Amino acid sequence: MKGLAVLGSPHNNGNNAKILKRVITGLKEAKPELELDYLQIKDLKIEPCLACYNCKKKQGCIIDDDMIDIYSKLDQADLILLASPIYFNTVTAQLKALIDRCQALWANKFILQKPLIDTEKKRIGAFISTAGEPLSEDSFKYVVGTLDLFFKGADTEYYDNFFVPNIDNKSVTEQSNVLQEAEDWGKKLAEQLSD
Template sequence: MKNILAIYGSHRRGQNSDTLLDTLLKGMEAEATSVKKLYVAALKIKPCLACDHCYKDAKCIIKDDMQSIYEDFERADIVITATPIYFNTVSSGLKTLIDRCQSIWSGKYILGKSPISRKKRLGHVICTAGSTMADEDFDCTIKVLDMFYKCINAELTGKTLVADTDKLHVKDNKDLLDAMLDKGRDILEGF
């Protein structure tokens, strides 16, 4: 069974990035898959305190929803993250979740023992922007997400970058939605 972790970074459900993620997941539907969806805006995740406690044992001292998310990372075979772009980066809620991966980072790079196994994990990101942007305008966001995936021992193997969504909402872009269904199938087959 393939475990898929879907991280919704949008503050608004059912909008562009959520629609694309739902469509991608629909393309990944199979008997041998299990999908866990995380709506970051609905979770209680406090910001990293930069207390350095995790430098001692690779564990975060803050007790909130991140504790179960660390377990979700461990179980995941495929991690898909969808976010709207704000000031050339991920949503604030998603950035808070990413920052709380400092305990995983410190385990890997300070203590030399990753708290998350190094089993094969694939990652895919979906980024949407209301403004007109070229693919290279997403570079800041992709750098943040690439580092996040490296931290959780996942290889960022694909990205979907969609701009100008203020002009055309993705739910009205049939070609894009069809391509997302195909992309979902391709990700699952490529694992």
């Protein structure tokens, strides 16, 4: 059983990193056999999509960077876990580059009809996010639309979100229970993974 966790924050030890690590603690506790790849977006080279549409003519993406390896990790993953702070109501630009490059998954599958990933495989997707501002109607309203399309493109069931607002006023370590809740949420996620 495999998992792919991507930290989309440029802060390798910020709030999203802390939440993601505790979610992984919960996951590992409930499913010790889970082999999890932990990627930090800041360490990766992912060019933005060029909209060249070579992916309509040829399997994969012509840009030769870390995304090539990520396509195969997405293919093999039973669980895809993304974490990102809210930037202008959506994910960070770095994570958005990864998401946009998944246009190749969509075009390979629906236009070329040669899917790059196994479209029959059961995958569960989940999303962690923090917003700097106090909770409002808009805090996480727009980002879920982006994640919804990403998970659809990766033939993954969008299972759940873990959202924490007001993080610029009270960091994750100052908000009581959040990290414990993150660990419990990780255990709940693990229960969704079939043996």
